[in-house]
Amino acid sequence: xxxxxxxxxxxxxxxxxxxxxxxxxxxxxxxxxxxxxxxxxxxxxxxxxxxxxxxxxxxxxxxxxxxxxxxxxxxxxxxxxxxxxxxxxxxxxxxxxxxxxxxxxxxxxxxxxxxxxxxxxxxxxxxxxxxxxxxxxxxxxxx
Numbered sequence: 001x002x003x004x005x006x007x008x009x010x011x012x013x014x015x016x017x018x019x020x021x022x023x024x025x026x027x028x029x030x031x032x033x034x035x036x037x038x039x040x041x042x043x044x045x046x047x048x049x050x051x052x053x054x055x056x057x058x059x060x061x062x063x064x065x066x067x068x069x070x071x072x073x074x075x076x077x078x079x080x081x082x083x084x085x086x087x088x089x090x091x092x093x094x095x096x097x098x099x100x101x102x103x104x105x106x107x108x109x110x111x112x113x114x115x116x117x118x119x120x121x122x123x124x125x126x127x128x129x130x131x132x133x134x135x136x137x138x139x140x141x142x143x
Contacts, residue, residue: 004128005071012062014134018127019078020055026118027086027111028094034110037095046094053089057081075119082119083112 006012028046032038061081065074087107091097099107 004131005074006062006131011131011134012059012066015127015131016055016058016062018130019123020051020058022123022126023078023082023115023118024051024054026123027082027115028090030114031086031090031111032094035091035095042094046090049093050085050090054082054085057085075124076116079112079115079119082115083108086111086115 006015024047025043028043028050029038032042032046058078058081061077065071065077070077087099087104091099091107
């Protein structure tokens with residue numbers, strides 16, 4: 001098992017929250033921008049339901065990753081999850097629309113590409129950095 005990744009429930013929650021916050025914010029900015037709906041109202045009121053959905057699903061996916069030792073493909077699993085959420089749930093919450101199947105598939109492909117870039121280049125590193133800082137502070141408090 002890779003020691004960079006969460007090894008207990010508290011670390012899993014810290015990692016999951018950090019990962020979800022930055023992925024949801026990044027994907028919300030992208031989707032709202034391309035739909036010409038980028039404003040503070042949509043960001044504030046759309047963040048909570050999309051974050052909650054992403055976090056709950058991330059916890060479930062995290063259990064599968066731990067159970068089957070899928071750490072090498074964790075970013076791809078998280079990207080698939082985020083692209084699905086941002087293609088279906090986000091338009092419903094942020095814009096009040098349900099996309100037709102063709103629009104969903106186009107949106108999913110676009111969101112998958114952007115989410116993969118965000119996850120691999122930024123979010124995974126930020127979440128692991130926050131987890132490392134938590135472990136450092138935790139070890140200092142124990143001693």
